Amino acid sequence: MSIALADRGKLLLSIAHTERPPFRLRAWDTTSGKEVEGFPEVPATEHLCTVAASPDGTTAATVALNGTVRMWDVAGRKLVRAFAAIESTPAYAVAWSPDGKLLAVTGTDGIAVCDAATGRRVHRVTDLGVHGQTTIAFTPDGGHVLTAGWEGIVRSYARGTWRLDRTLSTPAGRGLASTHLTTAPDGRLLLASHTHEVWVWDVAADRRLLRLVGDGLESVTPAVSADGRRAAAGSETGKVFVWELPPAAAPIPAAVGAAVDLHRIPFASAGWLAVSPDGAEFLAFTSTSGKREAVIFDTATGAETGRCPMPAGELVYAWFVPGSRDLLVSDDLRLGRYDRATGAKRADLFEVPVNATFAPLPAGGSAAAVWLRDGAGGYGRHRVVVRDLTTGAERFRVNPLHPGSILGMAPRFSPDGKLLATTDTTPTASAIRLWDAATGKLVRTIDVAGALCSGNAFSADGKELVADYAAGGGASMVGRWAVATGAPVRAAPVAPPWPYDFSVYLLGGRVLGYRGENVSAVRFVATATGAAFADYRPGGPIRGMTASADGRVMLFATDAGLRVVRVPTPPGP
Helix, strand or coil, rough: CCCEEECCCEEEEECCCCCCCCCCCEEEEEECCCCCCCCCCCCCCCCCCEEEECCCCCCEEECCCCCCCEEEEECCCCEEEEEEEECCEEEEEECCCCCCCEEEEEEEECCEEEEECCCCCCEEEECCCCCCCCCCCCCCCEEEEECCCCCCCCEEECCCCCCCCEEEEEECCCCCCCEEEEEECCCEEEEEEEEEEEEEECCCCCCEEEEEECCEEECCCCCCCCCCCCEEEEEECCCCCEEECCCCCCCCCCCCCEEEEEEECCCCCCCCCCECCCCEEEEEEEEEECCCEEEECCCCCCCEEEECCCCCCEEEEEECCCCCCCCCCECCCCCEEECCCCCCCCEEEEEECEEEEEEECCCCCCCCEEEEEEECCCCCEEEEEEECCCCEEEEEECCCCCCCEEECCCCCCCCCCCCCEEEEECCCCCEEEEECCCCEEEEEEEEEECCEEEEECCCCCCCCCEEEEEEEHHHHEEEEECCCCCCCCEEEEECCCCCCCEEEEEECCCCCECCCCCCCEEEECCCCCCCCCECCCCCEEHHHHHHCCCEEEEEECCCEEEEEECCCCCCCC
């Protein structure tokens, strides 16, 4: 059901989502609760989806599945005009701008922005993700249009340019089918309802605050009080749930160092990025007219220095080889060494199955550590295989510590390449194991009181290990341990939003950088204190990111091109 208040709150307008005609807009007296004279029926071909009332309450807009928008005079219960907002795709929702001048209609393939006075379409937005969007709303200031749909992402488009400038997402695996969006009157909070739950974001701070649940909670539009302190939503059991909303988040303090754009390079990247171990070069893939190339750039100047033809396989990735002018390239299911000038294969090294990840190669390294998802024991039996970079021969392999643990997908080499750290995770207790990278001998096991999360890293001098883990109650922690003894050095709690994906340790483990629920921003946390001290927003969704082995430089792929960024310096030691 879709509802809207009109005529200064005296009327409740509703559309029942019935399967068969007649389809019509109905009206209810909010004082008596009785149904009053409704609106004329619409043609049987127009399956009504959504109703929205103008800011002054005098006009209602309905949108049908076939993209037809009808404007209704509320007082006279008569049709003012009808027009096709979206011709080629199912339409789902309509929204008024706060000034009453625009209507926005969303469907599977696009957003139509129309002049409310004439019905003329003034803009069309097509960047809606894979599955399209099922709901739409303007922010209270009218400066942005928000959409959401089945893929679990809320998108924000700037009015005027209508370009995507922000995205917010639910935790992995939670789609937002039948989502409804509501903003607090001051625009600070965004609420998105999903079946049986409501998610709340602090928009300005780019952080997901909490998840609201209730017995029988239904996927309907949530409401926010005028002062922004409470939210309410209905349920299929007839109950109305009311929650207290959190206060505004404290701003991130000014950083000692700030994330600085070293270069902004217009480049249509195919998504894969790599930085040389010494940070002097980086590469990005491009694919045009079936031709794949690894384009190599100088980090200091941002200038292109060469192009390496890539194989035509389906799964092609590339890395710089330490101390060499070659590239490591995985062509479908094989890894080889390639001449970066000609693209010729120098050596075929070893098989690389699907769903494998590589440990970053240190400047002094001579081995590759490959994490494999499915081992001999079946799905979930992960393992790490260490191979010689010159011959491809296997040196040793690491299996899970015990049947109940998960071998982490982020093995890491020490700066000198002599040690390899792997992680084993369980919900309550985990372990970091240190291995001799040349012989495969177990050097030390470090116990961790919690579930290891994003990965681990060595400090710049190789004397400490740092890793983040979930402690009791779901809180996120960053711990540091002495490599020589395994003894804990310090542990610090990390304030939300917690690491979500694309996490990487930087500056020798001093900084944890990660892409949070807002996939358009990266947060930087000082591992010594757990405090967030800087954010970086490249302008639009981050499609890929990586960092140099020393963690001083980061590389981002965005819709607008490549961003080469100097990592910010945290406060304190």
